Amino acid sequence: MRTILIAATLLAGLSAAQADGTCASNAADKKLAGAAKTSFLGKCQRDAAATCDSAAAGKNLAGAAKTSFTKKCVKDAVGG
Template structure:
């Protein structure tokens, strides 16, 4: 029960952060990153977005093509 509550709160926080915050590309531009620093930042940001989107698809109880489509769009929106 506690685990479920913790996941729900994390999902809510992360989803809100991606929905309201700038995309990964916009954040990198805002921070004026270039070269290896930008590549590293974008890689980590995409990994974090992927994890968040995976949790969101599980929360929505999606499976198969619907899950893949949702996660792909979710990551694309978060990365920018």
Template sequence: MMRAVSVAVLVLAFAGHAMAAEGTCKARASEKKLAGAALTSFMKKCETDAQTTCDTSAGDKKLSGAAKTSFTKKCVTDAVGT
């Protein structure tokens, strides 16, 4: 269990850095000066795309169970931004 957590933390560090290089959804929305329905639509699509990318990445890394859940949640959060 401890090894799985260690691997997940290491993977998150690399994945988070890669996603940050592209910019977060919120940063891109801000650059585009989106508001209202356009902002909502953009954020939903961006979050869906991030979820798909993060799920694929977790699968490629052969993560499962709690490690996959933790990785995916952190990955999507990093991609969407705060």
């Protein structure tokens, strides 16, 4: 039962993170290159991490479940 709950939580975070596209696809859409792209991707990753941490806290995740959720959420949001 716990595994199903964790899987459902991860899928919910995944769909929320991909609603606006990934950081990489947004950078490509804006045709960013060089320092501008690096700066944009860094800010996007920081924003994704903050959003994913908030989502994990809202779902009352702790320990390994929180770490796993946050890591996957950020990876999906960044596009890597």
